Amino acid sequence: LDNPIILGLESSCDETAAALVRRCDDGGVEVLAERIASQDDKHAAFGGVVPEIAARAHVERMDGLIKEVMEEARLDWKDLSGVAATSGPGLIGGVLVGLMTGKAISLAHDLPFMGINHLEGHALSPRLTGQVEFPYLLLLVSGGHCQFLMVKGVGDYERLGSTIDDAPGEAFDKTAKIMALGFPGGPAVERWAKQGNAEAIDLPRPLLNRKDTLDMSFAGLKTAVRRAVELEPVNDKRKADICASFQLAVADILSTRTRQAMDIFRERINAERPHFVVAGGVAANQTLRFRLEADAKEAGFAFASPPMRWCTDNAAMIALAGLERYLLGQFDPLDVSARARWPL
Numbered sequence: 001l002d003n004p005i006i007l008g009l010e011s012s013c014d015e016t017a018a019a020l021v022r023r024c025d026d027g028g029v030e031v032l033a034e035r036i037a038s039q040d041d042k043h044a045a046f047g048g049v050v051p052e053i054a055a056r057a058h059v060e061r062m063d064g065l066i067k068e069v070m071e072e073a074r075l076d077w078k079d080l081s082g083v084a085a086t087s088g089p090g091l092i093g094g095v096l097v098g099l100m101t102g103k104a105i106s107l108a109h110d111l112p113f114m115g116i117n118h119l120e121g122h123a124l125s126p127r128l129t130g131q132v133e134f135p136y137l138l139l140l141v142s143g144g145h146c147q148f149l150m151v152k153g154v155g156d157y158e159r160l161g162s163t164i165d166d167a168p169g170e171a172f173d174k175t176a177k178i179m180a181l182g183f184p185g186g187p188a189v190e191r192w193a194k195q196g197n198a199e200a201i202d203l204p205r206p207l208l209n210r211k212d213t214l215d216m217s218f219a220g221l222k223t224a225v226r227r228a229v230e231l232e233p234v235n236d237k238r239k240a241d242i243c244a245s246f247q248l249a250v251a252d253i254l255s256t257r258t259r260q261a262m263d264i265f266r267e268r269i270n271a272e273r274p275h276f277v278v279a280g281g282v283a284a285n286q287t288l289r290f291r292l293e294a295d296a297k298e299a300g301f302a303f304a305s306p307p308m309r310w311c312t313d314n315a316a317m318i319a320l321a322g323l324e325r326y327l328l329g330q331f332d333p334l335d336v337s338a339r340a341r342w343p344l
C-alpha cells in the first residue's frame with residue numbers, strides 16, 4: 001500500500017486512547033480519527049493514579065474507542081496496514097490491555113503488529129504536525145518521565161540526562177495533594193501560583209550545583225514543599241506563595257539543564273538553527289513554557305511543542321511511531337511482552 005494506515009493504541013497510564021494515522025503523498029502524516037478517554041474522575045479521590053482502577057477502566061473503554069475511530073474514519077479492517085500498541089513502559093496491568101487488544105486485532109485480521117515504546121511515541125510526537133525534522137533536542141517532561149533526548153532518527157535516540165528520582169508532574173501532583181488543591185495537580189498549582197510570590201519561600205534546587213551532568217532530581221523539592229506546608233498554617237496567601245515558589249524551582253531546574261543540553265547538542269550536531277522540542281503533560285505549564293522558549297531563543301534554537309492533546313498521553317503518537325516502524329519493515333512477533341520498565 002502506498003499510503004499505509006495504522007491503528008494505534010495507548011493504555012500505559014490513566015488515558016485510554018485509540019487513533020488512526022495515514023501517510024500522505026507528501027511524506028507527512030494525517031490523523032484520520034482519534035479518541036482519548038481520561039480517567040481523572042476515577043482517580044481524583046485518591047490524589048493519584050491507582051493502577052488496578054486504571055487497568056479495569058482501560059478494559060471497559062478500549063474496545064468502544066477502537067470502534068468509534070474506525071467508524072469515524074469509515075474504515076474496514078481490510079483498509080488497515082498494521083496495528084501498533086504501547087508495550088511499555090508503564091503500569092503493567094494497563095499496558096497489557098492495549099497490547100493484548102492490538103495483538104488480537106493483528107491475529108484476527110492478519111495485520112503486521114508493532115509493539116511501541118511509549119517514550120518513542122513522545123519522542124516522535126512533534127512530527128505529527130510535520131514541522132520538525134531530524135535531528136532535534138527533546139525535553140520530555142510529564143507525570144512519569146523527565147529526560148533530555150537527542151532524536152536523530154526513527155529508533156535512533158540518545159538520552160543525555162534524566163531525573164534520578166521523581167518526575168516533575170509527580171511533584172506538581174504531590175504539592176497539590178498536600179494542600180488539597182485538586183487532581184491532576186499541575187493545572188491547580190499553576191492557577192494558585194499566579195497569585196503568589198515566587199521569592200517568598202526558599203526551596204532547594206537539588207543537584208543543580210553540579211554542572212557535569214544533565215541529571216535532575218525532584219524528590220528533595222517535594223519534601224521541602226511538605227515541610228513548608230507543615231511549618232505554619234496555610235492560608236490562601238501562603239498556598240499561593242508555596243505554589244509560585246515551587247513552580248519557580250522546577251523552572252530553574254529545567255531551564256538550567258536545558259541550556260546545558262543545548263550546548264551538548266551543538267557540540268555533537270552541526271546545524272544552523274536546530275529545533276528544541278518540549279513534550280509531555282508538564283509542557284502545558286505556561287510559566288515553564290515561556291521560560292524554555294526564551295532559553296531556546298537566546299541559544300539560537302527554534303522552539304516547538306506539540307499541540308496540548310499530543311503533549312499529554314495519546315494514541316496518535318503511538319500510531320505515528322507504528323507507522324514509522326511499519327515503513328521500515330520493523331514488525332514485532334505476537335509473543336512480544338509487556339514491560340513495566342523500558343528505557344529508550
Ligand code: KG4
Pocket residue numbers: 013141142143144145168169170172173184185186187190280281282283284285286311312313
Ligand atoms: O503526559 P501526561 O499526561 O502523562 C504522563 O505520561 O505522565 O502528564 C501528566 C502530568 C501530571 O502530573 C499533571 O499534573 C501534569 O502533567 N500537568 C501539569 C500541567 N498540566 C498537566 N503540570 C504543570 N502545569 C500544568 N499546567
Ligand code: ZN
Pocket residue numbers: 118122142144312313
Ligand atoms: Zn506519557
